[in-house]
Amino acid sequence: MPSWPNFRADFPVLHQQVNGKPLVYLDNGATTQKPRRVIDALVRYYERDNSNVHRGLHALSMRATDGYEGARARIARFINAADPAEIIFTRGTTESINLVARSWGHAHLKPGDVVLTTEMEHHSNLVPWQQAAKASGATLKYVPVLGADAEGGLDLAALDALLTPAVKLFAFTHISNTLGAINPATELCRRARAVGAVTVIDAAQSIGHAPLDVQALGCDFLAFSGHKMCGPTGIGVLYGRRALLDQLAPDETGGGMVVSVTYEGATWKPAPERFEAGTPNVADAIALGAACDYLDALGRDQIAAHDAALSGLAMEKLSTLPGIRIIGPRVGTPRSGLVSFAFEGVHAHDIVTFADEDGVALRGGHHCNQPLMRKLGLTSTTRASFYLYNTPEEIDTLVASLRRILKFFAG
C-alpha cells in the first residue's frame, strides 16, 4: 500500500462501536460518510442564512441565493462544465436520469429508434430507459458483458455492431456498482458520437472517487448523487450540455421556472431554472459544494489511487478464502474500490448479518442489478466497498470476520 494520511478524524460517525467492536464501514457504494466540514456547512446555513432563494431582496434571501448559486458554480468547476447553467440540481442520480429519459425521450424518440444501454446497469439507469422505450415505441438494446463472472467488462467488439445510426441515445455507467468495472467512458462517448447518438453517463460510483471532466469525456448528459461523494442525501446533479438543455421542455412545472404566466399558458426560463420547479434543496446544495472543496483538498487522483490499492489488497486476501466466487475484473485488471463475492450455500444476507456482529458493515443482495445477477446465475452477492477513510487493517478485519462466518456455516 502506498502511504496515505489517515482522514478518519474528519468523519465523526466513524468513531463508534457496533456490537462492541469498532465500526468498519465498508458500504461506501451505497452511501459515503460525511466529513465535519460538510456537516458544519449544513448547520451554518440553517443557523445563519436559511431563507428561500431567488425571490427576496432581504439579506438572508440574498445570502441563501448566493450560497445556492455559488454551489452551482463550484460543482461546475468540480466536473469542468463550461457553464454553471449546465448544472441542474436534482434529488440524485435516479431523478437526473429520469429527467433525461422523460424530457429528452419524449421529444426525440420514435418507433424504429434504438436506445442503447449495457447489461451492467443499476436499475436507475435501466428502468427509466425501458419506460422511455415503451412510451415512444423505440427499442432498448444492451451491450453485453464478457465472461461467466463478467470479468471481461463490456464487450467492446459487440458495441461496433450495436452502434448503428438507429441508436439515438447511449446510456452507460462509468463504474459498475456491483462489478467494480471501470468503463472506458471517453471512448464510449466518442464511438456513440460517431453515429450521432446522445450520451448519458451514470457517474454515481465515479464522482467521488476519481477526477471527472465532462468536456474531456465528451458526454452530453451526466448524472450523480451528492451522498456518494461525502455530500448530503437528497441532492444530486444532472449535467447537460447547454445546447441540448436549451432545446428540452421541462419535466416538472410550477414556481420559479417560468418567465410569464397567464390563465392560458406559460413560458419557461432557460436552463437551469427551467428544470428546477419549486423551492430547491438549498442547504444540501451548499453542503455539496463543501464536499467538492473537501475532496479537492485531498486530491481525487490520490483518492482513486487509494481506492485501487485497497481493492487490490482485498482481491488478494479474499481470493485465499475457500470457495469464494468474485465477480468483475480479475487481479491485475483495473477495478474501482469495491469487491462483490459469493459463497456456494451461504446467503449474502447471512454474511452481512454475521459480519455486523464483528462491527463490519457490508451490503448483501442484488445491488439493484437484478438482470445482471440473473445472467451470472446469482441471486445475490456480498459487497465490500471502500473509500478514502478505509485502511488496510480494516480489510484484515473483514477477512477474519469472513473466515469466522465460513467456519460457522461449514459446521
Ligand code: 7TS
Ligand atoms: N447508479 C449507480 C451506478 C448506483 O450505484 C446507484 C446507487 C444509483 C445509480 C442510484 O443512485 P441514487 O442516489 O439515486 O439512489 N447505488 C447503490 C448501491 O450500490 N447500493 O445502494 C445504492
